[in-house]
Amino acid sequence: MRNYKNVIAAYSIMIFLIILVGIFQSWSIALTILNYCLISAVMTIGANIQWGYAGLINFGIMGYTALGGLAVVLVSVEPVKKAWQVGGLNILACIWIIVAIIFVVKFILNRFDKSKLRNYTVASVILGGIILLRVTAAPGIEAIESVDPARTGFLGGMGLPVLFSWIVGALLAGSLAFVIGKIALGLRADYLAIATLLIAEIIVSIIKHEEWLARGVKNVIGLKRPAPYEIDLQTSEWFINLVTKFNSSKLNLINSISDKQEALNQMVIDASSVYVKLCFTGLFLTVVIILLIVTQKALYSPWGRKMRAIRDNEEAASAMGKNIVKEHLLIFILGSAIVGLAGAMMVTNDGLFTPGSYRPMRYTFVIWVMVIVGGTGNNFGAILGGFVVWFLWVEAAPIALFLINLFTSHLPETNAMRVHLIESAPYFRFLVIGIGLLLIMRYRPQGIIPEKIIKQ
């Protein structure tokens, strides 16, 4: 039990910090942070499976996150019937053309020996295919994008419940990982990092610019929610009663009836937003706990031991008859699918899909910092990393602002240095994260909660 002491201590400190935010800022902010911490935790579990279990460096996390987000739009939004009527046929034809290209290329690659002629044929098939695609798609895309462009202008989704999209997001990300893994997994570690980073960038730019798919940079807003809406809560009887019950002591202090009503209204508004966020917290917590149990079981199963063996010594594992390429591909798919799930959860939480916001800084590098800081190869560590780093990422700016004000309080309000520092307070988050990462890498490279190998 002694081994778990530092884990429990670290998590208690984290919960305590979030409660502090609740007391000093507001409970709504604290719950927002907690929800994002939980989403980050799912992402870090995914990244940790790849990096901690198998030693694969995947800088393409942004791409899978975006794809997970896209899944929410494709699944939960109501289909735009008119767009399907005017351009659906072209898009379907395009899908068939892509499938045909893939099959033809595969056929050529399998059937003929390696030669210059084969390479040129493959290249010309792909090039011809792209031109054919553009010719087929162009009128359809134009027609779709002109269907009520201010509100729709895209094909819409399938109109299914939003929770279903979490699974679809994971599946989409997993199948993308299959393709990328086939291309890139043979590369040396740092090449793999660069290749995945660039491929993720390609995916995001496709999502950003193909407006018929998910409105691109015009964003999709008002997505479905698996939780009640604030406005419904505020008008429902049982919720108002609940709020009154909770705050009865405070309300009893107010004498005049109109003041009392006003205070109650304010409380109901505050409580409704907290309630909605609590619903999300519950959902996310369930996901995190399920994932934690599954990954923890996997880590200490024969399969987990095999993965660690491959990570620590590929040649030896290969000599023992383990298929390294296959195992790497499998773990790459699993980890990416979990990241895709996190991407879907995040978009569901926000209620909007903004492809323009997917940037490698926030969605790849910060996640990596989380894994490294928390503890590679240890799921509890990775989740803690998600909590700690996200907390710092959000709270660094207010803390920096507080410190700047403290240290420059002797200077006049208009002092140029002080004004400049206060303006640049938001950027201290990069400094905190960067220095934190460097310090951890130097003095505790195994992370806050290091990997623990149980001898069986």
Add this chain to the structure above:
Amino acid sequence: MDFLNAIIVLFNFTVIPALAYGSQLALGAIFVTLIYAVLRFANFATGDMMSFGTMFAVILTYYFQSLGFGLGVLPTALLTIPFAILMMILYMLIIDKFVFSYYRIKKSPPVQFAMVSVGVMFVTQALIRIIIGPSDRRFLDGEKFIIKATEFKEMTGLAEGITLKSTQAITIIVTLIVVSIMFWFLNRTKTGTSMRAYSDNEDLALLSGIDPKRVVLITWVIAGILATIGGVLYGLDKSYRPFVYFNNMLPIFAAAIVGGIGNPFGAFLGGYVIAFAEIFVTYAYKRFISYLLPEHLEPDSLLQLLSTDYKFAVSFSILVIVLLIRPSGIFKGKVI
């Protein structure tokens, strides 16, 4: 005549911009490749280091402008480059001393180096934003154009003109000078040879009495020169914006790998390969074709292979193709 017009259209809208952009990428790619060859890691702080050097040039340009210094028709920024390079080298050496040297002595795996460079990236980005802020800055002064389209049309009597911005000419000329000096240094001088020896085989180089500290120092000095000049030239040509510099890291990586990572000449050409591919694939050929074909055959569409939104995606796709077909790059770099 129509044929000449067609050539000029192509030259004006693709070749000149691609040469300028390619030069900027080439400088960055050589920077990446040198660090990779000598210090043996993929530097994820590349874009931000270039941005850091440029930041000094921008600040000094504003300072010199306020003092009234200038170069007349040439941009003041050229005057500030030497000072910016000094500051940049100083920053790089500090980073190396406090961050990278520890892992070099420990002989850490390249992945760990890459993660450390991510930490450096965060810190550098924070410093840039705290010092100069994230906004868009233009610091170009002096003459803007060498040849204007209207002047060219009057001179030659053609229907199409060529525009040559002074920044484009400066970029191409400065790049050629810097790169030739660097290749001369690497191939002809004793220090350069010792650097290449260290890059090829560290143990043998140590055995033959090469001082590793000196090699590392000189690598950072060259890296500082390349990063600052590349960054300033890009900033002069477009504008200085920290976020854009971070993004530029990606095509720069693509250029370095396409050229064969660890091979400076490959990186140099890789920069142009990426730039030309990006611009040729996303250029709309309608005007070019309409000069060549008779009037009744004129195309309706823009004749664009991919929209300009996919500029970056093109370079990344080339990288993927190169990794698939010839992982060591076009000009044989280190084998993966």
